[in-house]
Amino acid sequence: SQTIHQWPATLVQPVGSPLSLECTVEGTSNPNLYWYRQAAGRGLQLLFYSVGIGQISSEVPQNLSASRPQDRQFILSSKKLLLSDSGFYLCAWSLLGGGQAFFGQGTRLTVV
Amino acid sequence: AQSVSQHNHHVILSEAASLELGCNYSYGGTVNLFWYVQYPGQHLQLLLKYFSGDPLVKGIKGFEAEFIKSKFSFNLRKPSVQWSDTAEYFCAGGGNNRLAFGKGNQVVVIP
Numbered sequence: 001s002q003t004i005h006q007w008p009a010t011l012v013q014p015v016g017s018p019l020s021l022e023c024t025v026e027g028t029s030n031p032n033l034y035w036y037r038q039a040a041g042r043g044l045q046l047l048f049y050s051v052g053i054g055q056i057s058s059e060v061p062q063n064l065s066a067s068r069p070q071d072r073q074f075i076l077s078s079k080k081l082l083l084s085d086s087g088f089y090l091c092a093w094s095l096l097g098g099g100q101a102f103f104g105q106g107t108r109l110t111v112v
Numbered sequence: 113a114q115s116v117s118q119h120n121h122h123v124i125l126s127e128a129a130s131l132e133l134g135c136n137y138s139y140g141g142t143v144n145l146f147w148y149v150q151y152p153g154q155h156l157q158l159l160l161k162y163f164s165g166d167p168l169v170k171g172i173k174g175f176e177a178e179f180i181k182s183k184f185s186f187n188l189r190k191p192s193v194q195w196s197d198t199a200e201y202f203c204a205g206g207g208n209n210r211l212a213f214g215k216g217n218q219v220v221v222i223p
């Protein structure tokens with residue numbers, strides 16, 4: 001069966017520090033991968049999606065970037081965190097483009 | 113841009129009342145539509161989905177949704193809610209490799 005792992009679960013980082021959140025999927029090949037940020041009253045904002053290794057689509061201009069160095073690995077990064085980057089970040093995968101998504105457990109990021 | 117919109121972010125109703133949550137999408141071409149639910153302190157889980165075929169979709173826990181292409185809508189319904197239906201509900205639309213979510217409806221069911 002397929003599983004998705006996302007870590008860490010919580011993270012507290014100072015302003016200006018770098019960020020790396022990792023997400024890996026097991027039990028499937030060539031999944032579509034997604035990064036979302038969830039905020040109260042704002043739903044899930046799609047940040048990035050990827051249809052294959054090295055293929056990243058960015059939804060909104062921001063202080064974050066994403067990479068997909070391997071088929072089932074999706075990384076969310078920042079060179080210098082801002083206070084406004086605080087939030088709950090969710091990784092997800094789907095078998096088909098725009099198909100049913102399966103979510104990781106999420107990372108609560110607090111920038112101080 | 114392809115998007116999904118939900119209205120009436122906060123909904124409060126009594127047990128046994130009927131629930132209907134609106135969802136409108138703006139997608140060109142083929143679209144897959146979903147409703148997800150997030151119970152307090154839990155992760156997102158799928159309620160139901162529509163890819164094609166019968167526009168009336170039955171989901172888990174007595175929920176259903178109707179795809180109306182002419183109205184670009186995919187509204188969620190439940191005839192009689194229970195206290196355990198208190199949760200946040202998200203509509204989502206997928207197409208062209210994207211999967212976008214609405215802002216959610218916070219539903220509170222009063223016993």
